[in-house]
Amino acid sequence: MARDLSQGGLMVQIREVRAGYMNIKLKQPFTIALGTVSEARNVVVEIETDQGHRGWGEAAPMTLVTGDFQEGILQAVLGYLRPLLLGQDPRQIARISATMDRVLQGNYGARVAVEIALFDLLGKIYGMPLYVLWGGHDNTFESDYTIGMDEPQIMASRVEPLLEQGYRILKVKVGENGQKDLKRVAAVAEAASGRASLRLDANQGWTVKEAIATIKAMEKYNLELVEEPIPRGNLDGLALIRQRVNIPIMADETVFSPRDALEVIKRGAADLINIKLMKAGGLLAARKIDALAATAGMECMVGCMIESRLSITAAAHLVASSPNITRADLDAPGFLVSDPVSGGAEFKGGVCTLPERPGLGLELDRQAVEFFDQPHSR
Ligand SMILES: [Mg+2]
Numbered sequence: 001m002a003r004d005l006s007q008g009g010l011m012v013q014i015r016e017v018r019a020g021y022m023n024i025k026l027k028q029p030f031t032i033a034l035g036t037v038s039e040a041r042n043v044v045v046e047i048e049t050d051q052g053h054r055g056w057g058e059a060a061p062m063t064l065v066t067g068d069f070q071e072g073i074l075q076a077v078l079g080y081l082r083p084l085l086l087g088q089d090p091r092q093i094a095r096i097s098a099t100m101d102r103v104l105q106g107n108y109g110a111r112v113a114v115e116i117a118l119f120d121l122l123g124k125i126y127g128m129p130l131y132v133l134w135g136g137h138d139n140t141f142e143s144d145y146t147i148g149m150d151e152p153q154i155m156a157s158r159v160e161p162l163l164e165q166g167y168r169i170l171k172v173k174v175g176e177n178g179q180k181d182l183k184r185v186a187a188v189a190e191a192a193s194g195r196a197s198l199r200l201d202a203n204q205g206w207t208v209k210e211a212i213a214t215i216k217a218m219e220k221y222n223l224e225l226v227e228e229p230i231p232r233g234n235l236d237g238l239a240l241i242r243q244r245v246n247i248p249i250m251a252d253e254t255v256f257s258p259r260d261a262l263e264v265i266k267r268g269a270a271d272l273i274n275i276k277l278m279k280a281g282g283l284l285a286a287r288k289i290d291a292l293a294a295t296a297g298m299e300c301m302v303g304c305m306i307e308s309r310l311s312i313t314a315a316a317h318l319v320a321s322s323p324n325i326t327r328a329d330l331d332a333p334g335f336l337v338s339d340p341v342s343g344g345a346e347f348k349g350g351v352c353t354l355p356e357r358p359g360l361g362l363e364l365d366r367q368a369v370e371f372f373d374q375p376h377s378r
Pocket of ligand 1: 227253
């Protein structure tokens with residue numbers, strides 16, 4: 001039974017939970033060291049209250065990284081989570097989240113999509129933008145834009161158009177092999193010629209020795225950071241690389257949960273952490289990672305999978321709410337051929353601004369989603 005939390009006797013109950021497929025093609029295939037993606041095959045969750053509020057969330061399965069996938073997320077939401085949610089007070093997010101943790105292992109996408117929708121509802125019920133509800137920090141920040149892995153000259157040719165659009169931070173995908181990656185970074189650095197700050201992401205592609213040699217050879221390019229240089233979970237290897245090179249090391253795939261973050265902190269295995277909602281399995285867990293990192297004196301970035309502006313807006317609220325989140329990699333909406341959202345986080349040349357509207361502050365084009373309210377097979 002949902003307890004009445006408010007003094008004034010306001011009762012809110014979840015009346016309906018829907019989930020649906022949202023497929024959006026990419027403008028061009030996106031390649032990282034782990035593989036290539038050409039379409040976002042995401043899931044949207046819609047939660048409706050008996051007061052007529054509607055909250056939305058999104059899951060973006062990156063099977064290569066998280067192991068979840070579109071059909072599984074839809075079934076997890078409708079088959080496992082919907083029965084738990086119906087009749088609950090959507091404001092009791094911590095309690096609902098703890099229940100989801102208990103009944104559903106893994107399935108980060110399903111859990112985070114539900115949690116985003118609940119926070120959207122919370123903001124709407126109380127008339128506050130999410131980042132304000134979380135304490136407020138700033139409603140604007142800068143995001144990078146990612147250049148996928150390709151031949152060095154093709155990657156270099158992507159630089160000028162991005163600079164013209166106003167991007168000042170570029171993230172460069174590498175991790176195929178050290179020698180070729182050096183050529184990629186040299187070509188991109190030459191094209192940028194000091195006009196953009198460069199971040200690198202090897203997506204687990206190097207060995208420890210290769211990472212140390214390659215990163216040392218790249219020090220002259222003044223790189224801001226290198227993400228996930230070696231296969232994830234090798235904390236001793238990460239700590240060794242971190243000791244040997246002069247570029248800050250960021251943990252991404254190595255840190256899914258707050259527990260992972262704690263381990264990285266204890267072992268001195270990274271300088272920075274990349275938080276992603278789709279890895280953390282929730283906004284509450286994401287905020288715990290940031291709190292742990294901040295306590296340890298470690299700054300965070302918020303990154304993304306191939307997400308639409310729906311969950312990207314949730315991630316943007318997270319960035320805007322925390323002074324410890326000093327970097328953002330929320331470029332995925334720019335990869336997609338269409339945008340199912342109006343309002344929400346607006347991006348202009350890498351500068352993201354959040355609107356003064358309740359919850360996520362966006363409207364979803366429901367035509368972009370094939371909704372179901374019951375588990376099904378096709
Ligand atoms: Mg990464």
